[in-house]
Amino acid sequence: MTTIRELVAAAGGLLHKRDLVGHGATDRHLTAAVRARDVRRPRRGWYSTWPSTDPRFVAVAVGGRLTGAAALALLGAWAWDRRPPDVVVSVPRTASRLRRRRGVRVVWDGGDVVDRGGTATVDARDALARAVVEAPSFEDAVVLADWARSVELITEADDRAVLGRHRPDASGLADWSDEGAQSILESAAGTRLRLAGRVVERQVVVGPRGEAVDHVVDGTASLETDGREHHADHFERDRRKDLLTIAAGFVPCRVSYRQVREEWAAVQEAVDRLVGLAGGPPPSGRPEARLPRVLGARGRRRWRLGRDPGMRRTRTDFALS
Numbered sequence: 001m002t003t004i005r006e007l008v009a010a011a012g013g014l015l016h017k018r019d020l021v022g023h024g025a026t027d028r029h030l031t032a033a034v035r036a037r038d039v040r041r042p043r044r045g046w047y048s049t050w051p052s053t054d055p056r057f058v059a060v061a062v063g064g065r066l067t068g069a070a071a072l073a074l075l076g077a078w079a080w081d082r083r084p085p086d087v088v089v090s091v092p093r094t095a096s097r098l099r100r101r102r103g104v105r106v107v108w109d110g111g112d113v114v115d116r117g118g119t120a121t122v123d124a125r126d127a128l129a130r131a132v133v134e135a136p137s138f139e140d141a142v143v144l145a146d147w148a149r150s151v152e153l154i155t156e157a158d159d160r161a162v163l164g165r166h167r168p169d170a171s172g173l174a175d176w177s178d179e180g181a182q183s184i185l186e187s188a189a190g191t192r193l194r195l196a197g198r199v200v201e202r203q204v205v206v207g208p209r210g211e212a213v214d215h216v217v218d219g220t221a222s223l224e225t226d227g228r229e230h231h232a233d234h235f236e237r238d239r240r241k242d243l244l245t246i247a248a249g250f251v252p253c254r255v256s257y258r259q260v261r262e263e264w265a266a267v268q269e270a271v272d273r274l275v276g277l278a279g280g281p282p283p284s285g286r287p288e289a290r291l292p293r294v295l296g297a298r299g300r301r302r303w304r305l306g307r308d309p310g311m312r313r314t315r316t317d318f319a320l321s
Helices: 006-011 016-023 029-034 053-061 068-073 124-133 138-150 158-163 170-177 184-195 232-247 257-262 266-279
Strands: 013-014 046-048 065-067 086-093 103-108 200-205 214-218 222-227 251-256
Touching: 006 013, 006 016, 006 029, 006 046, 013 016, 016 046, 016 222, 029 046, 029 103, 046 053, 046 232, 053 065, 053 068, 053 086, 053 214, 053 251, 065 068, 065 124, 068 138, 103 158, 124 138, 124 170, 138 158, 138 170, 138 184, 138 266, 158 170, 184 200, 184 222, 184 257, 184 266, 200 232, 214 266, 222 232, 232 251, 251 257, 257 266
Parallel strands: 086 103, 222 251
Antiparallel strands: 013 046, 065 086, 200 214, 214 222
């Protein structure tokens, strides 16, 4: 006989009583499963196999669904801070009888958000739209946008509508982001170089087998970022790529996770010198004119983008398949 726990686990970790009853469960079975701690009840009528600290469990206990950075973290979104993000709970504008929790923030969403997503989390693109505007810095917002491109959560066809759903200026992240970033290192490095006034191309092919460098800066120097999982057995491959990079006409530079994370000033100086040695321009200190201006904090926003004259008007609604 299938147990209550097995039924709930098969449903992804959360199931309503009516569905369990449909499988033949009785009140006696459900009570016994809760007492045996095979399942927990985050809220009346709901049964879960998640621990009570799981952000989805917390969201359901409050009376809504998980949204924002905490929802994206469950999908593996890139983030520098390894601590669990703050729990943000999406509820319908007509919601009542919420069970507030300390440290948990409730946001009120319209019917379009309510109508999509799962039982415990909002649709991933709705979570992204909220996470980018609540990001602790502009760099963190671009990192999320780059991650969303890397997993094809957004595309060039819908990026502006998704990113600018909650705040129109956030649609400008589409200009700062591109699909070439394959890690948080590449995303952050590219953004910092662009903020310094450098022109950055990502994943530029330099070899006959499709070998590509992470960044080409001002058409002269390449920047490769080696993640924490980088191993010694990559040494020969990397040296070969360095030779291919030089043959392609770029001055190579390779940096580690720690250097990007903690020693960026030294990396920036090295890149500037390499670009100069290769005959490239000095850093302008200003991003390209095509990129929306980065503005300071205001209210809850830690970052904002200006509306540049060349910035396309965008709709903030989007369809989900």
